[in-house]
Amino acid sequence: MAALNLNTVLVIVPTYNEVENIAALLEGIFQHTDAHILFVDDNSTDGTRDIIRTKMSAHPERIFILERAGKLGLGTAYVAGFKWAIAQKYQAVVEMDADLSHRAEDLAKILAALNIHDVVVGSRYIENGGTLNWGLSRQLISRGGSLYSRIILGMRVRDLTGGFNGWRVPVLKKINPDSIKSEGYTFQIELKFRAHLAGFKIEELPIIFVERRAGKSKMSGGIVFEAIYRVWQLALARRSMIATMT
Ligand SMILES: Nc1nc2c(ncn2[C@@H]2O[C@H](COP(=O)(O)OP(=O)(O)OP(=O)(O)O)[C@@H](O)[C@H]2O)c(=O)[nH]1
Ligand SMILES: [Mg+2]
Numbered sequence: 424m425a426a427l428n429l430n431t432v433l434v435i436v437p438t439y440n441e442v443e444n445i446a447a448l449l450e451g452i453f454q455h456t457d458a459h460i461l462f463v464d465d466n467s468t469d470g471t472r473d474i475i476r477t478k479m480s481a482h483p484e485r486i487f488i489l490e491r492a493g494k495l496g497l498g499t500a501y502v503a504g505f506k507w508a509i510a511q512k513y514q515a516v517v518e519m520d521a522d523l524s525h526r527a528e529d530l531a532k533i534l535a536a537l538n539i540h541d542v543v544v545g546s547r548y549i550e551n552g553g554t555l556n557w558g559l560s561r562q563l564i565s566r567g568g569s570l571y572s573r574i575i576l577g578m579r580v581r582d583l584t585g586g587f588n589g590w591r592v593p594v595l596k597k598i599n600p601d602s603i604k605s606e607g608y609t610f611q612i613e614l615k616f617r618a619h620l621a622g623f624k625i626e627e628l629p630i631i632f633v634e635r636r637a638g639k640s641k642m643s644g645g646i647v648f649e650a651i652y653r654v655w656q657l658a659l660a661r662r663s664m665i666a667t668m669t
Contacts, residue, residue, distance in 0.1 A: 426538045431514040432458040434530065435504035437497050441521040442469045443637035449478055449486070451527030456534055458517070461507060462488045463500040497586075497641075498603060498610035505600045509592060517589040518611075522635035525587040529630040533589040541594050541623045544580055544615065545587030545630035552582070552629035564647060572612050572654045580625050583615055584608040584650070587630055590618075597621045602667050607646030609653040616657055620665050 434452060438445070452460060462475050472490065479486045489503055501518060508516045515537045519525045529545060536543040546552045548569060554562060565584060572583045588611070598617035605613040618625060657664075 424539055424541075427514050427534070430457060430459060431512075432534060432537070433504075433508045433511075433513040433516045434458050434460045434519050435501060435508065435516055436460060436462050436519050436521050437500035437504070438462050438464045438467060438471050438475070438521045439494055439641055440467045440469045440471060441638050442467070442471045442474060444522050444635075445471060445474045445478070447523060448521055448527075451523075452530065455527040455531040458530075458534060459513070460486050461504055462486070462521075463491065463504045464488060465491050465494045465496075465500060496606045498606040501610065502600045502603060505590075505595050509596060513592055515589060515591045516595070518586055520586060522638055524633050524635050526631060526633065529587065529628075532628055532630075533587070536626060536628050537589045537591060540589075540626040541591045542615075542618050542625045543589035544582060544625055544627045545585055545589075546580075546582035546627040547585060547630060547632050548581040549627050549629055552631065554632045554634070556634035557632075568608060568647070568650055572650070575654050575658050576612070576616050576619075577658075578616065578619055578625075580615055580619075581627060583612045585630075585632070586611050587632070588614070590614075594618055594621070594623055597623075597668055599667055602664075605649070605653055605657075607642060607649060609646075609650045609657075612650070612654060613657055617664060617668070620661065621668050 475488050533543050547554050569583045603613050
Protein backbone atom coordinates (compact mmCIF):
# COMPACT_ATOMS: atom_id res chain seq x y z
CA MET A 424 0.00 0.00 0.00
CA ALA A 425 1.46 3.38 -1.00
CA ALA A 426 2.09 5.93 1.78
CA LEU A 427 -0.20 8.95 1.78
CA ASN A 428 0.80 12.46 0.93
CA LEU A 429 -0.84 14.56 3.65
CA ASN A 430 -2.14 17.19 1.27
CA THR A 431 -4.23 14.40 -0.23
CA VAL A 432 -5.90 13.68 3.12
CA LEU A 433 -9.07 15.47 4.20
CA VAL A 434 -10.34 15.85 7.75
CA ILE A 435 -14.14 16.23 7.60
CA VAL A 436 -15.70 18.17 10.48
CA PRO A 437 -19.50 18.50 10.64
CA THR A 438 -20.57 21.60 12.53
CA TYR A 439 -23.77 22.85 14.03
CA ASN A 440 -23.36 25.80 16.41
CA GLU A 441 -19.77 25.22 17.51
CA VAL A 442 -18.50 28.81 17.48
CA GLU A 443 -16.57 28.47 20.74
CA ASN A 444 -14.65 25.43 19.53
CA ILE A 445 -13.49 26.22 15.97
CA ALA A 446 -10.36 28.26 16.72
CA ALA A 447 -8.96 25.74 19.23
CA LEU A 448 -9.87 22.85 16.92
CA LEU A 449 -7.96 24.35 13.99
CA GLU A 450 -5.00 25.26 16.16
CA GLY A 451 -4.71 21.64 17.30
CA ILE A 452 -5.06 20.23 13.79
CA PHE A 453 -2.46 22.67 12.44
CA GLN A 454 -0.06 21.86 15.23
CA HIS A 455 -0.23 18.11 14.69
CA THR A 456 -0.81 17.54 10.96
CA ASP A 457 -0.65 18.95 7.43
CA ALA A 458 -4.00 17.52 6.35
CA HIS A 459 -6.70 19.59 4.69
CA ILE A 460 -9.94 20.36 6.54
CA LEU A 461 -13.51 20.44 5.23
CA PHE A 462 -16.25 21.84 7.45
CA VAL A 463 -19.79 20.73 6.64
CA ASP A 464 -21.90 23.38 8.31
CA ASP A 465 -25.67 23.08 8.65
CA ASN A 466 -26.56 26.76 8.73
CA SER A 467 -25.23 27.39 12.24
CA THR A 468 -26.83 30.45 13.76
CA ASP A 469 -24.14 31.29 16.33
CA GLY A 470 -21.37 32.69 14.10
CA THR A 471 -19.66 29.35 13.39
CA ARG A 472 -19.65 30.15 9.67
CA ASP A 473 -18.10 33.56 10.19
CA ILE A 474 -15.17 32.19 12.13
CA ILE A 475 -14.68 29.39 9.60
CA ARG A 476 -14.69 31.92 6.76
CA THR A 477 -12.14 34.09 8.56
CA LYS A 478 -9.85 31.10 9.06
CA MET A 479 -10.39 30.07 5.42
CA SER A 480 -9.25 33.43 4.13
CA ALA A 481 -5.98 32.99 6.07
CA HIS A 482 -5.51 29.40 4.77
CA PRO A 483 -7.44 29.06 1.52
CA GLU A 484 -5.29 26.12 0.42
CA ARG A 485 -6.12 24.04 3.48
CA ILE A 486 -9.55 24.94 4.83
CA PHE A 487 -12.83 24.42 2.94
CA ILE A 488 -16.51 24.61 3.74
CA LEU A 489 -19.70 23.01 2.47
CA GLU A 490 -22.61 25.18 3.47
CA ARG A 491 -25.95 23.44 3.78
CA ALA A 492 -29.27 25.21 4.11
CA GLY A 493 -30.45 23.73 7.41
CA LYS A 494 -29.81 21.12 10.08
CA LEU A 495 -29.94 17.97 7.97
CA GLY A 496 -28.17 15.59 10.35
CA LEU A 497 -24.72 14.26 11.02
CA GLY A 498 -25.00 11.26 8.70
CA THR A 499 -25.92 13.24 5.60
CA ALA A 500 -23.25 15.83 6.50
CA TYR A 501 -20.61 13.10 6.34
CA VAL A 502 -22.03 11.67 3.13
CA ALA A 503 -21.80 15.14 1.55
CA GLY A 504 -18.21 15.43 2.81
CA PHE A 505 -17.27 11.99 1.49
CA LYS A 506 -18.65 12.83 -1.95
CA TRP A 507 -16.75 16.11 -1.97
CA ALA A 508 -13.53 14.26 -1.02
CA ILE A 509 -14.08 11.74 -3.83
CA ALA A 510 -14.77 14.50 -6.37
CA GLN A 511 -11.69 16.45 -5.28
CA LYS A 512 -9.54 13.30 -5.59
CA TYR A 513 -8.41 13.01 -1.98
CA GLN A 514 -6.83 9.67 -1.08
CA ALA A 515 -8.15 9.38 2.44
CA VAL A 516 -10.52 11.10 4.87
CA VAL A 517 -10.87 11.26 8.64
CA GLU A 518 -14.16 11.97 10.45
CA MET A 519 -13.72 14.35 13.38
CA ASP A 520 -16.10 16.18 15.76
CA ALA A 521 -15.78 19.95 16.14
CA ASP A 522 -16.29 20.08 19.91
CA LEU A 523 -12.71 19.11 20.93
CA SER A 524 -13.86 15.67 22.08
CA HIS A 525 -11.48 14.25 19.48
CA ARG A 526 -7.86 15.17 20.19
CA ALA A 527 -5.54 16.41 17.47
CA GLU A 528 -2.72 14.18 18.74
CA ASP A 529 -4.96 11.17 18.11
CA LEU A 530 -5.75 12.55 14.65
CA ALA A 531 -2.02 12.45 13.87
CA LYS A 532 -1.93 8.78 14.90
CA ILE A 533 -4.95 7.93 12.74
CA LEU A 534 -3.32 9.66 9.76
CA ALA A 535 -0.09 7.75 10.28
CA ALA A 536 -2.00 4.46 10.50
CA LEU A 537 -3.79 5.24 7.21
CA ASN A 538 -0.42 4.87 5.51
CA ILE A 539 -0.70 1.13 6.03
CA HIS A 540 -4.41 0.45 6.65
CA ASP A 541 -7.59 0.96 4.61
CA VAL A 542 -9.82 1.62 7.62
CA VAL A 543 -8.67 3.00 10.97
CA VAL A 544 -11.19 3.16 13.80
CA GLY A 545 -10.39 5.46 16.73
CA SER A 546 -11.31 3.25 19.67
CA ARG A 547 -12.21 4.09 23.25
CA TYR A 548 -12.64 0.45 24.14
CA ILE A 549 -9.25 -1.13 23.55
CA GLU A 550 -6.13 -0.93 25.71
CA ASN A 551 -4.93 2.69 26.15
CA GLY A 552 -8.22 4.07 24.83
CA GLY A 553 -10.86 5.70 27.00
CA THR A 554 -13.21 8.53 27.84
CA LEU A 555 -12.54 11.58 30.02
CA ASN A 556 -15.19 13.25 32.18
CA TRP A 557 -18.06 10.94 31.28
CA GLY A 558 -20.70 10.06 33.86
CA LEU A 559 -21.59 6.45 34.53
CA SER A 560 -24.82 6.46 32.52
CA ARG A 561 -23.10 7.83 29.42
CA GLN A 562 -20.38 5.18 29.73
CA LEU A 563 -22.92 2.42 30.11
CA ILE A 564 -24.96 3.56 27.10
CA SER A 565 -21.88 3.82 24.90
CA ARG A 566 -20.23 0.57 25.98
CA GLY A 567 -23.55 -1.24 25.98
CA GLY A 568 -24.33 0.08 22.48
CA SER A 569 -21.02 -1.11 21.10
CA LEU A 570 -21.37 -4.54 22.69
CA TYR A 571 -24.99 -4.94 21.56
CA SER A 572 -24.06 -4.04 17.98
CA ARG A 573 -21.00 -6.28 17.97
CA ILE A 574 -23.03 -9.29 18.98
CA ILE A 575 -25.91 -8.68 16.57
CA LEU A 576 -23.68 -7.82 13.62
CA GLY A 577 -21.03 -10.44 14.40
CA MET A 578 -18.15 -7.99 14.23
CA ARG A 579 -14.95 -7.92 16.25
CA VAL A 580 -14.56 -4.14 16.35
CA ARG A 581 -14.75 -2.92 19.97
CA ASP A 582 -15.85 0.66 19.36
CA LEU A 583 -18.61 0.51 16.79
CA THR A 584 -20.39 3.74 17.72
CA GLY A 585 -17.35 6.03 17.73
CA GLY A 586 -17.08 8.83 15.19
CA PHE A 587 -13.31 9.39 14.96
CA ASN A 588 -12.38 7.15 12.03
CA GLY A 589 -10.10 7.19 8.99
CA TRP A 590 -11.02 5.81 5.57
CA ARG A 591 -9.01 5.33 2.41
CA VAL A 592 -11.17 6.74 -0.38
CA PRO A 593 -11.46 3.47 -2.38
CA VAL A 594 -13.20 1.98 0.68
CA LEU A 595 -15.76 4.79 0.66
CA LYS A 596 -16.34 4.34 -3.05
CA LYS A 597 -16.90 0.64 -2.53
CA ILE A 598 -19.37 0.99 0.35
CA ASN A 599 -21.43 3.56 -1.53
CA PRO A 600 -22.10 6.21 1.16
CA ASP A 601 -25.12 7.53 -0.74
CA SER A 602 -27.07 4.41 0.12
CA ILE A 603 -26.60 4.81 3.90
CA LYS A 604 -29.90 5.45 5.64
CA SER A 605 -28.77 5.72 9.27
CA GLU A 606 -28.23 8.83 11.37
CA GLY A 607 -26.29 9.53 14.55
CA TYR A 608 -24.52 6.62 16.20
CA THR A 609 -26.02 4.11 13.79
CA PHE A 610 -24.40 5.98 10.93
CA GLN A 611 -20.99 5.15 12.41
CA ILE A 612 -22.03 1.54 12.97
CA GLU A 613 -23.36 1.19 9.42
CA LEU A 614 -20.18 2.58 7.84
CA LYS A 615 -18.06 0.05 9.72
CA PHE A 616 -20.48 -2.79 8.99
CA ARG A 617 -20.42 -2.01 5.27
CA ALA A 618 -16.62 -1.88 5.23
CA HIS A 619 -16.60 -5.24 7.03
CA LEU A 620 -19.08 -6.75 4.53
CA ALA A 621 -16.95 -5.43 1.68
CA GLY A 622 -14.05 -7.45 3.09
CA PHE A 623 -11.85 -4.65 4.40
CA LYS A 624 -9.81 -5.22 7.54
CA ILE A 625 -10.65 -2.71 10.25
CA GLU A 626 -7.70 -1.53 12.33
CA GLU A 627 -8.52 -0.17 15.80
CA LEU A 628 -6.29 2.44 17.37
CA PRO A 629 -6.66 3.76 20.94
CA ILE A 630 -8.07 7.28 21.38
CA ILE A 631 -9.11 9.31 24.40
CA PHE A 632 -12.54 10.92 23.98
CA VAL A 633 -12.84 14.13 26.01
CA GLU A 634 -16.32 15.30 26.98
CA ARG A 635 -17.17 18.64 25.36
CA ARG A 636 -16.65 21.71 27.51
CA ALA A 637 -18.28 24.36 25.33
CA GLY A 638 -21.42 24.38 23.23
CA LYS A 639 -24.42 22.08 23.38
CA SER A 640 -24.77 18.41 22.59
CA LYS A 641 -26.84 17.66 19.50
CA MET A 642 -27.43 14.03 20.35
CA SER A 643 -30.88 13.06 21.59
CA GLY A 644 -32.68 10.11 23.12
CA GLY A 645 -34.17 9.49 19.67
CA ILE A 646 -30.72 8.84 18.24
CA VAL A 647 -30.02 6.24 20.94
CA PHE A 648 -33.43 4.66 20.31
CA GLU A 649 -32.76 4.56 16.58
CA ALA A 650 -29.67 2.47 17.26
CA ILE A 651 -31.61 -0.21 19.12
CA TYR A 652 -33.77 -1.28 16.17
CA ARG A 653 -31.60 -0.05 13.34
CA VAL A 654 -28.80 -2.48 14.22
CA TRP A 655 -31.29 -5.33 13.67
CA GLN A 656 -32.32 -3.84 10.33
CA LEU A 657 -28.65 -3.73 9.34
CA ALA A 658 -28.10 -7.34 10.34
CA LEU A 659 -31.14 -8.42 8.33
CA ALA A 660 -30.14 -6.32 5.31
CA ARG A 661 -26.70 -7.90 5.08
CA ARG A 662 -27.33 -9.52 1.69
CA SER A 663 -28.94 -6.55 0.02
CA MET A 664 -26.17 -4.29 1.29
CA ILE A 665 -23.54 -6.50 -0.26
CA ALA A 666 -25.53 -6.33 -3.51
CA THR A 667 -25.51 -2.50 -3.53
CA MET A 668 -21.72 -2.36 -3.27
CA THR A 669 -20.11 -1.82 -6.60
N1 LIG B 1 -23.46 19.55 9.94
C1 LIG B 1 -24.00 18.99 11.04
N2 LIG B 1 -23.23 18.74 12.12
C2 LIG B 1 -23.80 18.18 13.20
C3 LIG B 1 -25.19 17.86 13.27
N3 LIG B 1 -25.42 17.31 14.49
C4 LIG B 1 -24.24 17.30 15.15
N4 LIG B 1 -23.26 17.83 14.39
C5 LIG B 1 -21.83 17.97 14.69
O1 LIG B 1 -21.35 16.66 14.86
C6 LIG B 1 -20.38 16.59 15.89
C7 LIG B 1 -20.84 15.62 16.97
O2 LIG B 1 -22.04 16.10 17.59
P1 LIG B 1 -22.17 16.17 19.20
O3 LIG B 1 -23.37 16.95 19.57
O4 LIG B 1 -20.88 16.63 19.76
O5 LIG B 1 -22.44 14.64 19.54
P2 LIG B 1 -21.79 13.77 20.69
O6 LIG B 1 -20.31 13.97 20.70
O7 LIG B 1 -22.30 12.39 20.53
O8 LIG B 1 -22.46 14.40 21.98
P3 LIG B 1 -21.73 15.22 23.18
O9 LIG B 1 -20.85 14.25 23.90
O10 LIG B 1 -22.84 15.66 24.02
O11 LIG B 1 -20.93 16.31 22.57
C8 LIG B 1 -20.19 18.03 16.37
O12 LIG B 1 -19.12 18.60 15.65
C9 LIG B 1 -21.51 18.70 15.98
O13 LIG B 1 -21.40 20.08 15.77
C10 LIG B 1 -26.00 18.16 12.10
O14 LIG B 1 -27.20 17.93 12.05
N5 LIG B 1 -25.35 18.71 11.03
MG1 LIG C 1 -19.55 15.79 21.06
